[in-house]
Each structure stands twice: as structure tokens, then as C-alpha cells.
Amino acid sequence: MNNEFINKWISQLKKGTLSFLVLSILKDEKEYYGYDLINEIKKRTAIEIAEGTLYPLMNRLKDENLVVSKWVEQSSGIPRKYYNITASGIDTVVEMTKYWNNINKTINSI
Amino acid sequence: MNNEFINKWISQLKKGTLSFLVLSILKDEKEYYGYDLINEIKKRTAIEIAEGTLYPLMNRLKDENLVVSKWVEQSSGIPRKYYNITASGIDTVVEMTKYWNNINKTINSI
DNA sequence: AACAAATACATAGTATAACAAAGTATATAT
DNA sequence: ATATATACTTTGTTATACTATGTATTTGTT
Numbered sequence: 001m002n003n004e005f006i007n008k009w010i011s012q013l014k015k016g017t018l019s020f021l022v023l024s025i026l027k028d029e030k031e032y033y034g035y036d037l038i039n040e041i042k043k044r045t046a047i048e049i050a051e052g053t054l055y056p057l058m059n060r061l062k063d064e065n066l067v068v069s070k071w072v073e074q075s076s077g078i079p080r081k082y083y084n085i086t087a088s089g090i091d092t093v094v095e096m097t098k099y100w101n102n103i104n105k106t107i108n109s110i
Numbered sequence: 111m112n113n114e115f116i117n118k119w120i121s122q123l124k125k126g127t128l129s130f131l132v133l134s135i136l137k138d139e140k141e142y143y144g145y146d147l148i149n150e151i152k153k154r155t156a157i158e159i160a161e162g163t164l165y166p167l168m169n170r171l172k173d174e175n176l177v178v179s180k181w182v183e184q185s186s187g188i189p190r191k192y193y194n195i196t197a198s199g200i201d202t203v204v205e206m207t208k209y210w211n212n213i214n215k216t217i218n219s220i
Numbered sequence: 221a222a223c224a225a226a227t228a229c230a231t232a233g234t235a236t237a238a239c240a241a242a243g244t245a246t247a248t249a250t
Numbered sequence: 251a252t253a254t255a256t257a258c259t260t261t262g263t264t265a266t267a268c269t270a271t272g273t274a275t276t277t278g279t280t
Binding site for chain 3: 121184
Binding site: 006012016019020024028046047066096097103 | 129205207210216217219
């Protein structure tokens, strides 16, 4: 099989899919920290996200005011940076969902 | 609304989606030329593909032996380069569909 | 006690693909 | 004559995922 091509394709597909996934999850469940998001997405979708992908992604979402973050000290261990979606983030993910569903409808109709 | 962000997102989402869409359409309907694919996809999905996006994309698919092309002279007008999907292209789009459906299932379950 | 692995975040450099813009060429409509 | 539609191509820019590396703490293993 052409696995190398598929792997490159998966990497490209993530550009766009990941921000949509993260915002969708945060819209639904409010509170996540980065490291946990990586594991949660892996558990739910088998999509592996490199740490070097997720942390810069979260910073971009924050720069765009789609999420906010707060540091939370732990009684034991390293502090976690928790993310919450904003009102603007919810509006954005609603728009994304429309676009996604439109593409999906077409794919399924082929 | 945060339209600028959405527009950038749509552009990123196309990285991966377009090759999947093109291969899916070719799998279903065999024969298309580039210019026609742009219009067909626009008609079906409202996704606008720049010419500077589609033609290099088709060349990549050809380099990967997922499609083959042939020039067809027209009785009037400019010659068209027609594309057909290969056996390897069909295998690839089947794999892509599995991955896509997996993501989609997750999105819908949120 | 020493070391590996897991947790948790961050950043620099590389590769990929969409896009805008420009170009070539033919045919048709104004 | 000029603009628009058809049809393909190429160059330079931009955005984002990935690899690799780094910091720091806690837990499990030998």
C-alpha cells in the first residue's frame, strides 16, 4: 500500500481538523489542559497529536480570543494550563461545523 | 464575526480535503479534466479551488501514480488534460475514507 | 540511591500545500 | 477592438504539522 502518501495526507488533513476538534471538545466539555487534550483526542479518534503541534495550536487559539487559559497549581506535580472556550470561540466552531457538514454531505453523496 | 479566522481555517482545511475530494469524484465518475473539476466541486460543495491550487495538486496525484492523464484535442478550443484514477488511487481513497469517517464519527458524537 | 518513564509545557527548524498573481493561448460575445 | 470564458502553468508567500530538543516534577523500577 502507499502508506507514505497516506501518512503525509493525514498530516495535511490535520491542518484545519485539529483546531476544529479542539474547539468542539472545549465547547462540549468546557475545561481541559493541553496534555490531557492530546490523550483525550487520541482515545476518542486514534488521532495522534505531537506536543509540538498542540501547544502552539492552543497559543494561536488564545491569540484569536477563541479560548482563554489559566494556570492551576497542583497539590502534587507540575502546574497545568487549563483552557476554556470563549463566546467568540463558540460562534467560530458553529461556523466550522456548518462548513464541515457541507463537505461531509458531499463526500457521502459521491 | 471572526471571518478572517474562518477564511484562514477553510484554507487550511483544504489541505488534505481537496485530494480526498478529487480522488473520490474520480473514483465515482472516472473521467474529468482539471478546469471541469474546479467547477464541479464548486457546484457540489461551494468550495472554491484556485487554479493555482488544483493544477499542482493533480500533478502531485500523478507523480504518486494515483491518477493518470491524457491530452485530448478539442474540435474547437484548447486541448484538455483528462484524468483517470488508478488501482492504487482507488486503494488510497478507500483508506482515506476510513480515516475521514473516523474523524467524522467523533465530531458527531461530541 | 540511581535511573527510567510518565506528566506537563515550550520552542526552533523543516516540509508541505493553498493561495494570489502573473503568464500563455484559443474562442466567443459585446 | 475589447472583455470574458475556457484551459493549463509557474513563482513567491503564508500557515501549520512535525521532529527534535529543552525544562521541570513525580512515580515506578532495579
